[in-house]
Amino acid sequence: MREQPRKRDSIQTQERILLAAQAEFARKGYDGARVDAIIARAKISKNLLYHHFGSKEDLYIRVLERTYETLRRRQGDVPLAGLDPVEAMRRLCESTFQVFIDEPDIIVMLNTENLHRGKHIAKSPIIRALYNRLSDTIRTILDEGVRQGVFRPNVDTVELYISMSALGYFYLSNRFTLSLLFERDLKAQENLARRKAHIVDMVLSYLTNGAPQGRWTPSAASIPLAGDAGADTPS
Incomplete structure (x- = not known):
């Protein structure tokens, strides 16, 4: 069975967020990292980030x-x-x-x-x-x-x-x-x-x-x- 487009898009979005978050956390640590910087790097909305990850700590x-x-x-x-x-x-x-x-x-x-x-x-x-x-x-x-x-x-x-x-x-x-x-x-x-x-x-x-x-x-x-x-x- 082929993967549903919505599920595939969700997985790709999560992957983009995680890659952006890893780059931000690796550069600035947990305390120095900013959610707004992750959002800008991932090119998504804040609502979409919190839809997939409940908080900065969950994402980290x-x-x-x-x-x-x-x-x-x-x-x-x-x-x-x-x-x-x-x-x-x-x-x-x-x-x-x-x-x-x-x-x-x-x-x-x-x-x-x-x-x-x-x-x-x-x-x-x-x-x-x-x-x-x-x-x-x-x-x-x-x-x-x-x-x-x-x-x-x-x-x-x-x-x-x-x-x-x-x-x-x-x-x-x-x-x-x-x-x-x-x-x-x-x-x-x-x-x-x-x-x-x-x-x-x-x-x-x-x-x-x-x-x-x-x-x-x-x-x-x-x-x-x-x-x-x-x-x-x-x-």
Whole structure:
């Protein structure tokens, strides 16, 4: 059955509003964002916006949900089923970092929500459910790694994901100050590739340390380049 024109128009209008709202919230945060600016950007009336979203907070929560949905969808787009646990974990590490690179608004939105102490995501059951599924995926990979003897046992899935995410999140959220301090362009493609390899090495070195058959060789891309202005030098 073909989608009814009215329903299709409604979905397209909501999408236009959400895109405009994401741009406004990402630029100015929740407190600084203005509904009138969102309306102007979306080219709709105020009545139409409030027809689809009851308040500024409702709209912001929906944008947050889309932000987390994008993060989880991009991670979920990476096929992990059937892979050996080391390769599955490597791909999960890489995809988590890559989505932060490709979707910079995610970092801005998460920073804003943390300034508000998470009070808006607390009102969304959708976001919590997304992370329950992520924990299940990580636990499946870890359990298989333990069964094969390549991962250490008793790894906490929450602690692991926080560490995996933080290794990329901090790098990108602080890239402007760190680039100046260390005289290294952190957004340069070669440095992004090196960071991605470094994240994989850090996570897999931890997981394989102490495992019966745990072996991990650091990637060449994670080794500092000779003559790099940002590389450590003897004092």
